[in-house]
Amino acid sequence: MVALPSSQQLRYLITLADLKHFGRAAIACSVTQSTLSAGILALERQLDTPLLDRKVGKRVVFTPLGEEIVRRSRTALEALEALHQVAQAAREPMTGPMRLGVIPTIGPFILPRLVSLIRETFPRIRLSLTEDMTERLMEKLTTGRLDVLLLAMPCDCEGLETIPVWRDPFILVLPAGHPLASWPEVPLEKLVDEQMVLLEDGHCLRDQTVDICRQGNGWTGSEPDINHTASSLHTLVQMTAQGLGVGLLPQLAVDSGILAGCNVVTRPVTGGPMWRTIGLGWRQKSPRSAEFRALATVLGQLAPSGDALLPQTDA
Structure with missing residues (x-):
């Protein structure tokens, strides 16, 4: 069975794409910078492809494929969150x-x-x-x-x-x-x-x-x-x-x-x-x-x- 990315990994990736800074992204995700970096690296290994261009120094630059993965990650994470929201809204509206x-x-x-x-x-x-x-x-x-x-x-x-x-x-x-x-x-x-x-x-x-x-x-x-x-x-x-x-x-x-x-x-x-x-x-x-x-x-x-x-x- 293919090991799928976790919702946490997708959240790390999306937040890094939004903030373009590992430190700020880690704070936004309420984790340490090393935890966020490890999550991104693990995601790259799972997908067997580099998502970040690490030849540009300290700047956060995504590869073209990384940009596409970010776009699809947004859709996937939104769909995952919607599952919980649908269940909660049906069970107890306005809670x-x-x-x-x-x-x-x-x-x-x-x-x-x-x-x-x-x-x-x-x-x-x-x-x-x-x-x-x-x-x-x-x-x-x-x-x-x-x-x-x-x-x-x-x-x-x-x-x-x-x-x-x-x-x-x-x-x-x-x-x-x-x-x-x-x-x-x-x-x-x-x-x-x-x-x-x-x-x-x-x-x-x-x-x-x-x-x-x-x-x-x-x-x-x-x-x-x-x-x-x-x-x-x-x-x-x-x-x-x-x-x-x-x-x-x-x-x-x-x-x-x-x-x-x-x-x-x-x-x-x-x-x-x-x-x-x-x-x-x-x-x-x-x-x-x-x-x-x-x-x-x-x-x-x-x-x-x-x-x-x-x-x-x-x-």
Whole structure:
């Protein structure tokens, strides 16, 4: 009988391919570096082929066949994990571990309520949370390190099944003495000549802000001329308060009290669809799809009044 690779060996291989570093891969797998290296070597002996190019020094470089083995290992490990998930979901729905990823422009403003709601509604779920940018969360989801994502749409969600949960309107934030602060509502085209403070590259909210302002028919090309970028919405608010520009904030952040103590004002913007959609995403054909849909329905309770996109339920 052919000796087949173990799920642990496949996990070592996939993690090494993702992180391109033996030490970090070992930490991610909760083993020593020597254990991970031995597992990879044993896998190469079983397959009777080199998976890594060891002539390139300390860099982790896979052979062409190694890249193909990694790709097939992802599929195989996902299928193995699905066996357990199918059995567990059929036996006891909404129980056991659920690894949820959330983006930084949602997480700080919703996690306390989200955690309490899940604990109350699904007490047998063991929730674990990871906050990161969309691209990295997607990678962790596709490699099996996360189960479901809470993200802002539209997004590049290839390979995911997604469901919208609620709309999160955008609000214009201005320095208190700004000329537009005297307007009860600000037309979108008025932002064309304004210096905008944006989040740094990698945040989907940055791209959404640029897309919205393009609707004012004043921004052309890849994006406007930006002098000030922020690593978080809290920093964006502080930059705005110092008169460095104006910004767009999601209502979720405003409702959480992010503006407290800052010398800024907010105004609604008219002239275009001024919102993002908050939704859940998971791997296509996941055996837990029904559970994630039930979770999405419950999370609709966190939506601002009238902005839920799904019928709400108490269980």
